[in-house]
Amino acid sequence: MIIRDDRIVAAACVLALSDQSNLSRDLGTRHRAGLGVSETTDAIVFIVSEETGIISMAQGGKLTRHLDAxxxxxxxxxxxxxxxxxxxxxxxxxxxxxxxxxxxxxxx
Missing domain, CATH: 1.10.287 (Helix Hairpins)
Known part of the structure; x- marks a missing residue:
């Protein structure tokens, strides 16, 4: 989902993937797309793993994984x-x- 101000402006989007070559093989397309968005925009991206439910955050091309409440x-x-x-x-x-x-x- 893409949220601008307090509105959902898009969902189910196809996004450009990160070009970082040193990413863990554990990271799938969802995480790579989140990183790609954070590399090319000023967005803060929250990613929820489909397999584990683990929440990650990407900002400025950096990924923070395993966010708890x-x-x-x-x-x-x-x-x-x-x-x-x-x-x-x-x-x-x-x-x-x-x-x-x-x-x-x-x-x-």
Whole structure:
């Protein structure tokens, strides 16, 4: 999903992949595309692994992996004005959906 200001402007996009040659073989297309976007724009990219549910963040061509709830909170909090965007509700929504997704994956 691509979010601009407080609106979803695109979903299910095909994005250019990173050209970095030193990336781990563990990283798939989703992570490489997230890195590519962060290399060519000022975007902060959050990537959720389809296989593991692990959250990563790409910014300025650098990837931070294995964000937990606190790490996600620290990464997101500067991006939202708490009153204007309903920061607490947004963080709660992300946590709840992530927990539900992980439970569902675990049950499979």
């Amino acid at each position: 606190d790490g996600l909170n620290k990464a997101l909090s500067p991006l939202y004005q708490r009153d204007k965007y309903g920061y607490k509700q947004m963080v709660s929504h992300v946590r709840n959906n992530l927990s539900a997704w992980r439970r569902q994956r675990h049950e499979q």
